[in-house]
Amino acid sequence: MIRTVVLDIGETLTRDDRYWAAWADWLDVPRHTLSALVGAVVVDGRDNADALRLVRPGIDVPAEYAAREAAGRGERLDETDLYEDVRPALAAVRAAGARVVIAGNQSPKAGAMLRALDLPADVVAVSGDWGVSKPQPAFFTRVSEAAGAAPKETLYVGDHPANDVFPARAAGLRTAHLRRGPWGYWWADDPAVRAAADYSIDSLHDLVSIVTA
Known part of the structure; x- marks a missing residue:
C-alpha cells in the first residue's frame, strides 16, 4: 500500500x-x-x-x-510552468488518502516560488534548503523523513533515472518512472530503468490508480 x-x-x-x-x-x-x-x-x-x-x-x-x-534575469516560476495534470492529479492523490510530498533539486528561490503556487501538497522541499541534492543517499534520507511513511509505503516519482529511479530504489523506496521531458522519453524503455521502476507511467493521473490499488 x-x-x-x-x-x-x-x-x-x-x-x-x-x-x-x-x-x-x-x-x-x-x-x-x-x-x-x-x-x-x-x-x-x-x-x-x-x-x-x-x-x-x-x-x-x-x-x-x-x-x-x-541583473534581474534570474529564475522565474509561475502557474504557466506547471504541466496540466499537476493540480488535478495531486488533488486526486490526496483525496484518495495519500500524503503528497514535493522534493527535487532546486534552489531556495525556486522552492519559495513553488510554495507560493499553493499546490495540493503536504510538504514542498528542495535541495537548496536541505543542503543535499540528488542522487546523494542523504537526499533520500530527507525524503523518507518528510514522507512520514515506511520506505515500502513511499512512492518516488520522477523522470530522471540517475537522479530519481535508481537512487530512490537504492534507498528502499518504491519508484515510478514518468515518461515526460527529455530524460523521461529517452530512458523510458531502457531495460535497466524498467527493471528498477515499480511503475512506468505516462501521466500523473496514473498515480491515482496506484495509491488506490
Whole structure:
C-alpha cells in the first residue's frame, strides 16, 4: 500500500522550457542550440549542466546564476510552468488518502516560488534548503523523513533515472518512472530503468490508480 507519494519537480511538475530559454538568452546563443545540446547530454547520460559547459567551456555555473539574479534575469516560476495534470492529479492523490510530498533539486528561490503556487501538497522541499541534492543517499534520507511513511509505503516519482529511479530504489523506496521531458522519453524503455521502476507511467493521473490499488 502506498501511503505517501513524493514527486520530483523539473520535468515532473514543471516544464523546463523557461529555465533553458533563460540560460540561452543569458549566454547569447540561440535557444534551439542550447536545447539541442541538452538533448545531447541526455543521450550521453551526462549532467544537464554539461550543456552549459559545451556552450561556454570553463563556465562557473553558480557564479553565472548569481550574476543573472543580480541583473534581474534570474529564475522565474509561475502557474504557466506547471504541466496540466499537476493540480488535478495531486488533488486526486490526496483525496484518495495519500500524503503528497514535493522534493527535487532546486534552489531556495525556486522552492519559495513553488510554495507560493499553493499546490495540493503536504510538504514542498528542495535541495537548496536541505543542503543535499540528488542522487546523494542523504537526499533520500530527507525524503523518507518528510514522507512520514515506511520506505515500502513511499512512492518516488520522477523522470530522471540517475537522479530519481535508481537512487530512490537504492534507498528502499518504491519508484515510478514518468515518461515526460527529455530524460523521461529517452530512458523510458531502457531495460535497466524498467527493471528498477515499480511503475512506468505516462501521466500523473496514473498515480491515482496506484495509491488506490
